[in-house]
Amino acid sequence: MGTHHYEVDLVWTGNTGRGTAGYRDFERAHEVRVVGKPVILGSSDPSFRGDRSRYNPEELLVASLSQCHMLWYLHLASVNGVVVIDYRDHAIGLMTEHADGSGRFTEVTLNPRVTVADPQTEDTAQALHEKAHAMCFIAASVNFPVRHDPVTVSTGRVR
Incomplete structure (x- = not known):
């Protein structure tokens, strides 16, 4: 019987130097961060140009x-x-x-x-x-x- 509050920081790490100048110019890599916990390495699904070694x-x-x-x-x-x-x-x-x-x-x-x-x-x-x-x-x-x-x-x- 209460309200619970969750905070998550999301940081895009896929800028390869050109930002989002073109669809193929950036990676979908990102990090999901919660204070005091291990970072979750994220990306998009490989079908959407993502890195299959990261969670989508x-x-x-x-x-x-x-x-x-x-x-x-x-x-x-x-x-x-x-x-x-x-x-x-x-x-x-x-x-x-x-x-x-x-x-x-x-x-x-x-x-x-x-x-x-x-x-x-x-x-x-x-x-x-x-x-x-x-x-x-x-x-x-x-x-x-x-x-x-x-x-x-x-x-x-x-x-």
Whole structure:
């Protein structure tokens, strides 16, 4: 029940000496900076003349949705007596590009694979994904569907 404030500094580092004199005259390199944290090296998607060795905003959006879901899920697991011993997600975002160069995300699918310590908690563990989705600040803020297709395992059983 409060307002949270986030500050991020973005610094373009891709001026190769000619600024933006021409579309091919500059790099899309930039840095995402938050006081007291490591710098995130960013660029655009390689499809848009970006550096594939750096994170692009589209990847970071998908990562934010995945992180938010996981963090809520782990919280809910802990308060509901589910001991999670491993959590992994392979999140997939779909973006459609329009003829004019604009575009939008049409969906993101989270694919969490959760390992729980006790097979008796598998049903609860599986059900907690719905609540985590409902609680995720990021998922509640985007204008496209965020789906999840979780798998819960324990002691060799898959559900």
